[in-house]
Amino acid sequence: MKAAIIGATGYGGAELIRLLHQHKYVEEFTLHSSSQSGVAISESYPQLTNITNQSLQSINIEQISKNADVVFMATPSGISTEITPAFIENGVKVIDLSGDLRFKDPNVYEKWYKKTSAANEVLEKAVYGLTELNREKVKNASLIANPGCYPTATILGLYPLLKNIAVEANSVIIDAKSGVSGAGRKASLGTSYCEVNENFKIYKVNEHQHIPEIEVALKTANNQLGPIKFNTHLVPMTRGIMSTIYCQPLASVSEKLLRNLYQQYYENDRFVRVRKEGEYPATKEVYGSNFCDIGITFDERTGWITIVSVIDNLMKGAAGQAVQNLNVMHGIDEGTGLLGAPIFP
């Protein structure tokens, strides 16, 4: 198949290049930029020298539509809203990494992203691409709203629990941490070295745009769920997300039962690894891979469950999951191009 990457000069775009380059069914991909057409991608990313010597092309929708079977939108929020409808009209599949198409209700997007939403008919076509939850819908989709990075770690961490165990409706607390690549490549004061190094800071307190995305997905597991408590922190590391989740079950549960429940729920999901008793995953244990690793425990003293869920934000949190969805949409093995082990140390 033939692919095009719009936003190829960003971190999500560069990760897509790395993955599509090693994907045996992608015979060709083109790279598109709104600001650097004509410039070789290796000018932005010297590590891609001899991997691809392509020059960036402008974003010409008609030309891309003639060439590509599928377009990846690795662009900031607001761009897919403008561009994707034309690709859909031209019969080209789209996988959007941004938040533009993740909500069915346009008001939710407008409230949390503070931007104009895509039209209802586009939102209706979009399938929320958290592959493990929506595999059957992804199979038949022509438009994928790839999930956000924090939602991927958090929803995978909570879903089996909320589906199977009665919890205190208002007890879900999510303490999430991200590496700095989660903010993209664009320079900003808040992500500059001196602001981040040897520092640990909370940001977007009570107003993170991923709050409604997580709530909408979790309500499909338990519609009694109250508002979640969710906050995000910037950690001085490049990649990785850790979502530490606390939740109070209505009745005491055994740790063994919880682990069995998670293992059963994810038994056919090769990218979710449920850790054994007493083992909690670290971000480096999924670095550069498409895995989501989950540790779980119940504290009899407090009566609370703790779940730890980690991903690489650029892989399972963005480009990796986008390629996983590409595979499912095209009926090819879900792991194609994604089976590399995590990089460690």
Ligand SMILES: NC(=O)C1=CN([C@@H]2O[C@H](COP(=O)(O)OP(=O)(O)OC[C@H]3O[C@@H](n4cnc5c(N)ncnc54)[C@H](OP(=O)(O)O)[C@@H]3O)[C@@H](O)[C@H]2O)C=CC1
């Ligand atoms: N980083 C992460 O971990 C994750 C990111 N995401 C989402 O994926 C998307 C891409 O993120 P990321 O790669 O990190 O972001 P970056 O900021 O690294 O890259 C975004 C790219 O979009 C392009 N762009 C900017 N403005 C426009 C425009 N007006 N029209 C077309 N293209 C434009 C730029 O390339 P150029 O100037 O060459 O056009 C830029 O390189 C975002 O929506 C982000 O929220 C989702 C999950 C995780």
Ligand SMILES: CC(=O)N[C@@H](CCC(=O)OP(=O)(O)O)C(=O)O
């Ligand atoms: C570290 C960091 O800044 N991360 C970003 C993740 C952005 C993202 O994934 O946003 P979308 O919903 O538009 O995809 C954030 O917290 O906003």
